[in-house]
Amino acid sequence: MRPWNVVDMKKLINDPFDFVEESLEGFLLAHEDLVKRVGRRAIARIDAPIEGKVGVVIGGGSGHLPAFMGYVGRGGAAAAPIGNIFASPPAKPILEATLAANGGAGVVYSYGNYAGDVMNFDRAAARAKTEHGIDVETVLVTDDVASAPKDQVDRRRGIAGDFFVFKVLAAKAETMADLASVVATTRRANDYTRTVGVGLSACTVPAHGKPTFHLADDELEVGLGVHGEPGIRRSHIEPVDALVDEILGIILADKDYGGSDVAVLVNGLGATPYEELYIMYRRARQVLEGHGVGIRRSYVGEYITSLEMAGASITLMQLDEELHDLLAAPAKCPMFVQMGAARG
Amino acid sequence: MRPWNVVDMKKLINDPFDFVEESLEGFLLAHEDLVKRVGRRAIARIDAPIEGKVGVVIGGGSGHLPAFMGYVGRGGAAAAPIGNIFASPPAKPILEATLAANGGAGVVYSYGNYAGDVMNFDRAAARAKTEHGIDVETVLVTDDVASAPKDQVDRRRGIAGDFFVFKVLAAKAETMADLASVVATTRRANDYTRTVGVGLSACTVPAHGKPTFHLADDELEVGLGVHGEPGIRRSHIEPVDALVDEILGIILADKDYGGSDVAVLVNGLGATPYEELYIMYRRARQVLEGHGVGIRRSYVGEYITSLEMAGASITLMQLDEELHDLLAAPAKCPMFVQMGAARG
Amino acid sequence: MADIDDAAIERMLRRLAQRIESEKDHLCALDSAVGDGDHGVSMTIGMRGLTRNLDELDSPSAAEAFRAGAEAFADDVGAAIGPILEEVFEAAARTLEEHRDLASTATWAAVFEAIARAAQDTGGARPGDKTLVDAWVPAAAAIRSAADAGADLSAGLAGAAEAAWQGVEETTDLVPRLGRASRLGERARGHPDAGATSASIMIEVMRDELGSPGAAS
Amino acid sequence: MADIDDAAIERMLRRLAQRIESEKDHLCALDSAVGDGDHGVSMTIGMRGLTRNLDELDSPSAAEAFRAGAEAFADDVGAAIGPILEEVFEAAARTLEEHRDLASTATWAAVFEAIARAAQDTGGARPGDKTLVDAWVPAAAAIRSAADAGADLSAGLAGAAEAAWQGVEETTDLVPRLGRASRLGERARGHPDAGATSASIMIEVMRDELGSPGAAS
Ligand SMILES: Nc1ncnc2c1ncn2[C@@H]1O[C@H](COP(=O)(O)OP(=O)(O)O)[C@@H](O)[C@H]1O
Ligand SMILES: Nc1ncnc2c1ncn2[C@@H]1O[C@H](COP(=O)(O)OP(=O)(O)O)[C@@H](O)[C@H]1O
Ligand SMILES: [Mg+2]
Numbered sequence A, B: 001m002r003p004w005n006v007v008d009m010k011k012l013i014n015d016p017f018d019f020v021e022e023s024l025e026g027f028l029l030a031h032e033d034l035v036k037r038v039g040r041r042a043i044a045r046i047d048a049p050i051e052g053k054v055g056v057v058i059g060g061g062s063g064h065l066p067a068f069m070g071y072v073g074r075g076g077a078a079a080a081p082i083g084n085i086f087a088s089p090p091a092k093p094i095l096e097a098t099l100a101a102n103g104g105a106g107v108v109y110s111y112g113n114y115a116g117d118v119m120n121f122d123r124a125a126a127r128a129k130t131e132h133g134i135d136v137e138t139v140l141v142t143d144d145v146a147s148a149p150k151d152q153v154d155r156r157r158g159i160a161g162d163f164f165v166f167k168v169l170a171a172k173a174e175t176m177a178d179l180a181s182v183v184a185t186t187r188r189a190n191d192y193t194r195t196v197g198v199g200l201s202a203c204t205v206p207a208h209g210k211p212t213f214h215l216a217d218d219e220l221e222v223g224l225g226v227h228g229e230p231g232i233r234r235s236h237i238e239p240v241d242a243l244v245d246e247i248l249g250i251i252l253a254d255k256d257y258g259g260s261d262v263a264v265l266v267n268g269l270g271a272t273p274y275e276e277l278y279i280m281y282r283r284a285r286q287v288l289e290g291h292g293v294g295i296r297r298s299y300v301g302e303y304i305t306s307l308e309m310a311g312a313s314i315t316l317m318q319l320d321e322e323l324h325d326l327l328a329a330p331a332k333c334p335m336f337v338q339m340g341a342a343r344g
Numbered sequence C, D: 001m002a003d004i005d006d007a008a009i010e011r012m013l014r015r016l017a018q019r020i021e022s023e024k025d026h027l028c029a030l031d032s033a034v035g036d037g038d039h040g041v042s043m044t045i046g047m048r049g050l051t052r053n054l055d056e057l058d059s060p061s062a063a064e065a066f067r068a069g070a071e072a073f074a075d076d077v078g079a080a081i082g083p084i085l086e087e088v089f090e091a092a093a094r095t096l097e098e099h100r101d102l103a104s105t106a107t108w109a110a111v112f113e114a115i116a117r118a119a120q121d122t123g124g125a126r127p128g129d130k131t132l133v134d135a136w137v138p139a140a141a142a143i144r145s146a147a148d149a150g151a152d153l154s155a156g157l158a159g160a161a162e163a164a165w166q167g168v169e170e171t172t173d174l175v176p177r178l179g180r181a182s183r184l185g186e187r188a189r190g191h192p193d194a195g196a197t198s199a200s201i202m203i204e205v206m207r208d209e210l211g212s213p214g215a216a217s
């Protein structure tokens, strides 16, 4: 007998309850030059902690690679705790990551403002302070416009905007700035960032074995969350240009980027081909240029996924000179490599 | 009325017949610092042609991003023609790519040995010679062990091994080596490379609107080709460790890598989560180490996809010092960035 | 009244772990309707950790056995349910360090009250927010009344289980106010809460295993 | 015998483009059973290009009209079918540059023979390899016999179409030897060839539009 439920599961896995451990082991083996294990469910960059440097800890549930552990490394985060699939890590690995990241200049947590994450990261922060005397500051990512109305921005969750906020945060820490400046810049990055996504199909958490929600064969949902949280509108499949227009309409109504410089991210959720992401980018570029938005940096690809969900999102981050340079700074992480502008 | 057939299509597209053109436009806009258009369906790196340098042209059908156009750039190919989905490009864009790549030192074509590709690239090569006096050499990639028996290696098709062969080819050309040496080294790279894949689900060519083949909900196919070409064995879904053992068994029976240094590539076909690719890598590492194979470089991710197919493959390339250094050489392409060992 | 020793507590917790795992898919289905569909998975991970931790202990006391659950949920689970169940188990463990008479209804009334308080303190939920608090609060009230009325443990746990299931039923008409589920708003009405359901299963197992301990072994 | 002018050829080719597009899904389904399922798409792309190229020409000659097809398949299609159909259309164009009597059965016998030769030369297929050659070769033989026997174009094209469809039917039992389909080996037996089918559709449209040209306009 097979030890696992195969129904509805087109997966390359062993026992579903070993999914997180086995993928973590493979990840560590593949990237042993860049990262190391610092707890049962925590990793850090190979040279962490760095004395005098603000420690950057990012994290969240598994199932979102490259987020979160793919962004630990040079120019990336110092450490990341690893949760079960779509579930916040417990306080223990967060604390282990914190200790690994701590270079004596304080630690910044950044993650996507989900209830479970807030609970566990806050518990870890309290223990870091009381048990180890480490100052921890938290910057919640709240880019998902569809997740709460404008007057409740602090209830919004973080989705693909994580990538921009984390990148700015990590690059700022690399400058050896102090805790307060790192936090201030990162908060500004988050304030400047908005995302709206569209979901086309569900995904299956292996240990559960059934899709987490249902979308009919000809349905899509605008604003769908990365774990299937309900969005703004369900409808029949539509031409993607119309969807991009709608997505950008929602974003620009929430924050008018007209006249600003921005970075754009078209992020695929896992099963959507890169070709389709470029089709979206093409339309986004047309719309944004028509709206007087200046596109200074563009990212198109899979930056934060949801297992094998089909769908994509568009993220804008307003850029000032500092944010531009931090975003453009080099990085060498297991799943994100960027050469600096000097080599650009 | 919608201008397109939505049944069975969970896609972020407009008119399916505009798919290739629109994704190409988006790609060029997103990467205008790295690549330029040199024909209706051909692109080249921004600084091509480079005087005195062997011109590298890679290509094939669309639907495989990052292959092929994602690998044009510094340390990558000089130019790429772009075909319709899963269809060889016509001779015309191949010729346009050839002219853009030609720095007077000859041009190398490399692609995956599909009948249509061979026909069109050969026609272009003939025209390049007779109309423009350009010497063209061709290195076919033939890494797919499942596609023909050992005594018919030249009938084998190229799949994920494309990535290794292209990378070596491009890096060798960067050294300003002459045509004969570039060809010799690239042929050795191909001779040293073997891949076996496993498919879990089909994909849908947009203009067709229906999956190209059928696999039942609990079925997989070992050796399935990237366009759905039949493989070696169909069965129920199995634990992935058993599949990795089988895949490596097939590869090692075809070429015994025991005692050799190798590069490993675990490639996802599109819909398979990165976590699962790392689970496969973990097992591959165990098996290869048990077999006395020395793993010097590892790549885990989506390098050559098939739209939204679920599945993955494992590729091994034997490494000598030259191949190692060429594979490790830096690259800055739209969809592949690698820092050199010096910065490593 | 039958005797309840530390071994009976360990047995009860092992039985609970089996029962939760057998309800995995059901709990996921309940969470799918209201939340993100993973409650059965998270509970199973925690309960497997509990069993593993118990395996490593030699004749644990009742408090140690419950603490094995606290540690499992603390280390292995995460999500919202991890810290909440950590504190639920920890509250039981702490209470059983003070109250050593395992056959006394008052002991378990104190345990249930501590759990109900811990559940509220950890996640900030109040009765009516459509959470496991809606199972533990009425269950604690029921067993406290039974203890005050001098009822035996069997009757006390039976009343608690009944009150818990009643509480689950009442969550059906509620709209969640906290956590992931709150995003669903009105769409969540009409489905019982997953966490309240697993809490009631836990209380039911206590009733079956401790209320008539002879039957269990 | 009705008169066939250059305009009739253009009309026939435009009609062919419509007909192929309306058969897109059917041709894909045939190719799915044997090859990679894209034949209807590739043919539609080429035929759209043909129509676009015709739109840009002012009263093209018969040869120019066929050459518009050659250019469309050369520029837009790729795959194996692109160069093969490029040469098929080019063979027709070249033949019609020499044979100007568009109502003569002998003209079209020469066209068909040139096509059958070009199809074989370009892709290397021989009769029996389960390709479009298995439609063109018998069709060419049929219209040549008709021409030799002095039959009119209507009868000649009818015979060609019948022979082509007969050829398609015979591909059903064949195993492909070339191209992607050859990978399937025995699994491909039992399905007619997609390229032979689209070739027969082409011949059928010629029969309907040129064999009784009055009926078409
Ligand atoms: N803040 C909270 N306070 C108390 N209970 C909560 C809270 N948030 C969630 N719960 C309980 O947890 C259950 C969901 O648990 P689970 O699905 O395992 O975690 P998650 O909500 O992180 O996916 C809910 O049904 C509810 O009973
Ligand atoms: N080498 C060849 N010679 C002649 N005809 C061929 C050859 N290869 C393929 N064909 C024809 O092309 C058809 C398939 O065309 P299509 O699906 O459009 O191209 P591809 O084979 O590249 O997917 C086959 O059914 C066959 O009739
Ligand atoms: Mg094809």
Ligand SMILES: [Mg+2]
Residues within 6 Å of the ligand: A270, A271, A272, A302, B270, B271, B272, B302
């Ligand atoms: Mg993908």
Ligand SMILES: [Mg+2]
Residues within 6 Å of the ligand: C031, C035, C036, C037, C038, C039
């Ligand atoms: Mg849940």
Ligand SMILES: [Mg+2]
Residues within 6 Å of the ligand: D031, D035, D036, D037, D038, D039
């Ligand atoms: Mg085909």
